[in-house]
Amino acid sequence: MALSNEELATLEADHTVDGIGEVCPHTLNIALKALKKAKPGEIVVEITDHSIATKTIPAAVKMNKIAEVLGIVSEKGEYKIFLKKL
Template sequence: MSLNEQQLLELKPDHIVDAIGEVCPHTLNLALAGLKRAKSGEIVVEITDHSIATKTIPAAVKMNKYGEFLGVAKKGGNYHIFIKKA
């Protein structure tokens, strides 16, 4: 699935993970905890100000087959990382 930033921000996430002010690896741990709470097919969005998380979270999701990385949208200086749980 390939969505642009506007389409991502229009999605209605089932779970929102607030990771503002956190750094790796805690941003990754928070995202994985959010995915653990989610049911199959639900959308989890992590909101963070840590740019490295936009690389580590998608890589971990793909490598471990936790779900589908939908994309990253930047809004208000924060990154919104969208994942659909497998």
């Protein structure tokens, strides 16, 4: 269920993690660690500047049924990846 950028902007993240300056697989590990701490239904947002993470993180959480990808917002060379823990 992808949300619009406007809908994503109104979401309040339960956990926000910083992946700025990190590359794969570290960006994925950061997201997985945050999701492990999150409770089902909580929103995890990873902020990253690594564009490849916008593909690897959603693919990994979907494949492993860890989280639902709510959407990705791109702004000024940074990406916010919104995940909802299953």
